[in-house]
Amino acid sequence: MSARTVRLALIPGDGIGPEVVAEAEKVLDAATATSDVHFEKTTFSLGAGRFLDTGDTLTDDDLVAIAAHDAILLGAVGGVPGDPRLKDANIERGLLLKLRFSLDHYVNLRPSKLYPGAAGPLANPGEIDFVVVREGTEGPYVGNGGAIRKGTPHEIANETSVNTAFGVERVVRYAFALAERRRKKLTLVHKTNVLVHAGAIWQRIVNEVAAEHPEVAVDYLHVDAATIFLVTNPSRFDVIVTDNLFGDILTDLAGAVTGGIGLAASGNINPDGAFPSMFEPVHGSAPDIAGQQKADPTAAILSVALLLDHLGLQDEAGRVTRAVEDDIASRGDQVRPTSQIGDAIVERLQA
Amino acid sequence: MSARTVRLALIPGDGIGPEVVAEAEKVLDAATATSDVHFEKTTFSLGAGRFLDTGDTLTDDDLVAIAAHDAILLGAVGGVPGDPRLKDANIERGLLLKLRFSLDHYVNLRPSKLYPGAAGPLANPGEIDFVVVREGTEGPYVGNGGAIRKGTPHEIANETSVNTAFGVERVVRYAFALAERRRKKLTLVHKTNVLVHAGAIWQRIVNEVAAEHPEVAVDYLHVDAATIFLVTNPSRFDVIVTDNLFGDILTDLAGAVTGGIGLAASGNINPDGAFPSMFEPVHGSAPDIAGQQKADPTAAILSVALLLDHLGLQDEAGRVTRAVEDDIASRGDQVRPTSQIGDAIVERLQA
């Protein structure tokens, strides 16, 4: 029996990205050391650093080369805020969002779990274990906007959210299928009372798909009310489905209440398999602490678990998750350098 | 010396609205009993109840009549969620937002303060005392949107955020003036890295107005990061200025971390005085507990303090705020009926 080969694109990126990806790689290697799978890795130099060196953000050649892989692991991209040399570079839109849009990552999967031992800001958090299914390819993120009379007292700047039945239905179906495998509860979050057009298409499609899933209890919350429940009663959530912008906001808040975005993992998934899916910590590049071994690699390592699960390697994914859980449970107040956290998790995997 | 007359429009509304407005009125009367000001009150029957009775949401006659007042006190509007008779009524857009837009309430002022004795969800909240200055007349709330192929698998629903230099500048100027009177710190919240057009006009105008206020320390946060800080370090905020939608989200979250939206007051302000300003609790009509004396009238009462302050009655406003603070400090775990809370605050005012 011949080993399966997985072509993995690595994008360490900027700031703490390379540090956390190094630990994630260690863990990936350890978790699959005895598996019948071989990872063929290619590292892509992308991000603010590359832009400063070459002026390129993401070339067509980069995109073609990355798309030829089976999966992508990304650390974090983005330069020092306010760096004048990056004034006209929009690394977020030109690189991160360009990857998500070009590779049709229509499911942005963001689990939130309060692990025993993780210290969050809430006095009485209760059990927290939910997943945000954030739409990844449309909504307010499409970039359809512009300005007239720019820079004058008469400027008008517009930004249009585009929501298609095609785009909403596929992500809503994914969310319902996920809810079927979990606690069978789905919450649509939007702002239907104000954004009546965008809201109506989401509500209609959720209602339609709900009819095919009589076992799933469905409810609805306005985004403002959802933020209240995330701090007063996060246990009420199982699967949240929402648009690109509301998902962005809710998942940062969710990361905070479950112990910080140092622990929050995510997958940018193309469920059809037409393009490689991309796994990345929710946190950014944190240039202020880069190169100092101060970053927590846990979010990147949990992103590896999501990657393994996506590749059908459930055993390996489960082992990584359990090793991380055990590590978090034993942390207490100790502060360890980035690589020691990775090593400790590798040791647990090898035990 | 003749008493000043203030024409006050009361809109008790639906659900718990009438109950909390009744207490707010008691407090208003008590706080101004010995003042040289006389309130001439007119009550307007508006909301889901009125819609069900008459089919009207807000007529032109209503609007003209309300606009002839000096100020407005609103309880809460909105019917029972899912009531089929309200399917085609949008009380939020047709009444609440119509008032805010027609009366040019371009400053939506929402203070957040953690009062001693108020129990919030955070384990270590620190001192919380900031004000969100939310734009009230444009952004994603304009209602400029629509759908084609509605109800079909090919539907496309758009929603456009409209941001004008005129609209952004006037609210930003208000926020800077407020920061000058407070701790001289202003945070712009937006999502400039993704919503590049809407984001750029906000950032440009904040930069321009900042140059006129060298004493004010200015920073910027993406909306997702801002939600993190609201639960991990809310003390960092003094004045937040933001658009209509981000302001909606941040102020519900801010209400939650400072002890619940039962305490959160707001003013919809037309600083030019061309139209009457409107004061209302941030909470909704909560039809599930309506008529049971279970609602906390504190948010409505603190909205009276904002109203008095807006009318130039700073002494009276300060007395209401202090009476509320003393009441909150003495609450402990006791649960009192709505009217008892109002009575207790009135007693403190009379003491």
Ligand SMILES: CC(C)[C@H](C(=O)O)[C@@H](O)C(=O)O
């Ligand atoms: C960096 C930014 C473009 C991105 C987003 O808004 O999606 C980030 O906040 C995230 O959540 O992954």
Ligand SMILES: CC(C)[C@H](C(=O)O)[C@@H](O)C(=O)O
């Ligand atoms: C009821 C709704 C239209 C309103 C808003 O979104 O502004 C409410 O949430 C608020 O914050 O006052």
